[in-house]
Amino acid sequence: xxxxDDVHTSSDAPKLGRRRDPAKDQQxxxxxxxxxxxxxxxxxxxxxxASRAGAGKATVYRRWTSKNELVLDAxxxxxxxxxxxxxxxxxxxxxxxxxxxxxxxSIHDAERKLKVMAGLASMLSSAPELAxxxxxxxxxxxxxxxxxxxxxxxxxxxIASDTDIQLISLISPSMVAYRSLILRKPVDREFLxxxxxxxxxxxxxxxQTAPARP
Amino acid sequence: xxxxDDVHTSSDAPKLGRRRDPAKDQQxxxxxxxxxxxxxxxxxxxxxxASRAGAGKATVYRRWTSKNELVLDAxxxxxxxxxxxxxxxxxxxxxxxxxxxxxxxSIHDAERKLKVMAGLASMLSSAPELAxxxxxxxxxxxxxxxxxxxxxxxxxxxIASDTDIQLISLISPSMVAYRSLILRKPVDREFLxxxxxxxxxxxxxxxQTAPARP
DNA sequence: CATATACGAAACTCAACAGTTCCGGATAGC
DNA sequence: GCTATCCGGAACTGTTGAGTTTCGTATATG
Numbered sequence: 010x011x012x013x014d015d016v017h018t019s020s021d022a023p024k025l026g027r028r029r030d031p032a033k034d035q036q037x038x039x040x041x042x043x044x045x046x047x048x049x050x051x052x053x054x055x056x057x058x059a060s061r062a063g064a065g066k067a068t069v070y071r072r073w074t075s076k077n078e079l080v081l082d083a084x085x086x087x088x089x090x091x092x093x094x095x096x097x098x099x100x101x102x103x104x105x106x107x108x109x110x111x112x113x114x115s116i117h118d119a120e121r122k123l124k125v126m127a128g129l130a131s132m133l134s135s136a137p138e139l140a141x142x143x144x145x146x147x148x149x150x151x152x153x154x155x156x157x158x159x160x161x162x163x164x165x166x167x168i169a170s171d172t173d174i175q176l177i178s179l180i181s182p183s184m185v186a187y188r189s190l191i192l193r194k195p196v197d198r199e200f201l202x203x204x205x206x207x208x209x210x211x212x213x214x215x216x217q218t219a220p221a222r223p
Numbered sequence: 224x225x226x227x228d229d230v231h232t233s234s235d236a237p238k239l240g241r242r243r244d245p246a247k248d249q250q251x252x253x254x255x256x257x258x259x260x261x262x263x264x265x266x267x268x269x270x271x272x273a274s275r276a277g278a279g280k281a282t283v284y285r286r287w288t289s290k291n292e293l294v295l296d297a298x299x300x301x302x303x304x305x306x307x308x309x310x311x312x313x314x315x316x317x318x319x320x321x322x323x324x325x326x327x328x329s330i331h332d333a334e335r336k337l338k339v340m341a342g343l344a345s346m347l348s349s350a351p352e353l354a355x356x357x358x359x360x361x362x363x364x365x366x367x368x369x370x371x372x373x374x375x376x377x378x379x380x381x382i383a384s385d386t387d388i389q390l391i392s393l394i395s396p397s398m399v400a401y402r403s404l405i406l407r408k409p410v411d412r413e414f415l416x417x418x419x420x421x422x423x424x425x426x427x428x429x430x431q432t433a434p435a436r437p
Numbered sequence: 438c439a440t441a442t443a444c445g446a447a448a449c450t451c452a453a454c455a456g457t458t459c460c461g462g463a464t465a466g467c
Numbered sequence: 468g469c470t471a472t473c474c475g476g477a478a479c480t481g482t483t484g485a486g487t488t489t490c491g492t493a494t495a496t497g
Contacts, residue, residue, distance in 0.1 A: 064474085
């Protein structure tokens with residue numbers, strides 16, 4: 010947590026007038042994420058964020074000590090409103106689960122996160138805190154779901170118990186990120202299905218059995 | 224080509240004195256690539272590049288009109304000194320070829336290119352010229368080799384002729400880039416072998432036959 | 438040796454941006 | 468209504484870096 014409590018603590022406040030609007034915090038963080046995705050860390054200015062949030066620059070600095078702290082909180086805040094809210098499907102087969110994870114909100118969410126990641130890429134090596142926050146908010150949630158689906162497939166005896174879950178769970182994040190960030194091609198349903206059937210399932214030994222399309 | 228010819232063309236030159244040193248061009252471009260890999264596009268200053276090349280800022284601007292043009296040429300120049308010089312192995316099997324491509328100069332080259340790519344990532348969406356140059360110099364050479372190895376494997380009947388070469392050739396670049404740029408873990412020989420045996424070979428139908436190690 | 442040119446270094450201009458301060462207006466508690 | 472506090476806006480400071488100019492020096496050509 011990097012937010013300011015301002016100068017006063019609750020103990021010494023005498024009479025009190027207008028209180029700080031907590032909703033504004035979230036508007037500013039959301040605006041920061043937007044700008045971060047559009048322009049990257051270096052292109053982002055506090056004025057952009059403030060005006061997009063309908064706030065003044067001073068209001069931003071009343072709540073965060075620096076641009077770095079704001080970005081850190083903004084990235085961490087992407088963790089919420091996450092895939093956690095979307096229930097993870099259980100269709101009975103690994104392929105069914107993987108395909109069921111392809112949904113418009115999920116895809117859109119992933120694309121925006123990748124844009125933010127691209128905007129932070131050059132800083133990751135020099136700012137470990139930021140790198141950790143980005144990993145926790147952007148990378149890890151998706152990988153965790155994949156690991157869960159694979160573990161479940163092992164438990165139901167669908168795939169071998171010595172499957173390299175760490176490796177397999179990174180196939181789709183890697184190929185999606187590469188296609189989006191570096192090749193700058195759209196990540197659509199067709200591409201994701203191609204990865205599932207052409208790479209992931211063969212890698213876990215489910216390749217030869219061409220599955221029926223749902 | 225974005226370099227300057229300076230003001231004069233060869234036709235109107237009268238007497239001529241000291242001539243511009245062509246070797247300096249390359250020193251500046253090399254320095255630019257170094258700084259780009261270390262600090263990214265936004266962190267890179269012309270003074271850094273100049274002093275690392277043992278040159279003055281004015282010398283840089285005598286040869287390139289702007290920072291953008293310099294970076295564009297520096298990225299394009301990475302294409303040379305490339306894998307092209309390394310002969311592409313032909314070991315008789317796809318796995319042998321893929322493993323033979325894992326070599327210190329190749330790995331080191333790839334890591335530096337990925338650092339440059341990370342430093343450019345935030346610009347790619349807003350600077351199409353730069354994105355194209357980066358693709359041509361960093362992404363495409365590696366993918367081209369993979370496509371060649373796969374095509375050869377089809378020709379010798381080792382893998383199916385309807386193999387999705389485009390998709391398979393992107394597996395290792397994607398997973399290497401993700402591991403290096405986003406996870407920031409080392410890309411060592413062990414990891415590359417794991418990708419080959421755990422993902423690529425299964426995807427082309429060579430999974431079950433555990434190959435003898437050379 | 439004379440001239441034209443390139444060189445590195447340093448001083449310069451100019452614009453953008455991080456961060457601060459001040460202001461008049463709004464609003465919650467008393 | 469009084470007061471403490473927050474608000475958005477705008478003016479301000481200080482720094483950084485792109486791009487330019489100047490200058491004393493080095494070196495090819497003739």
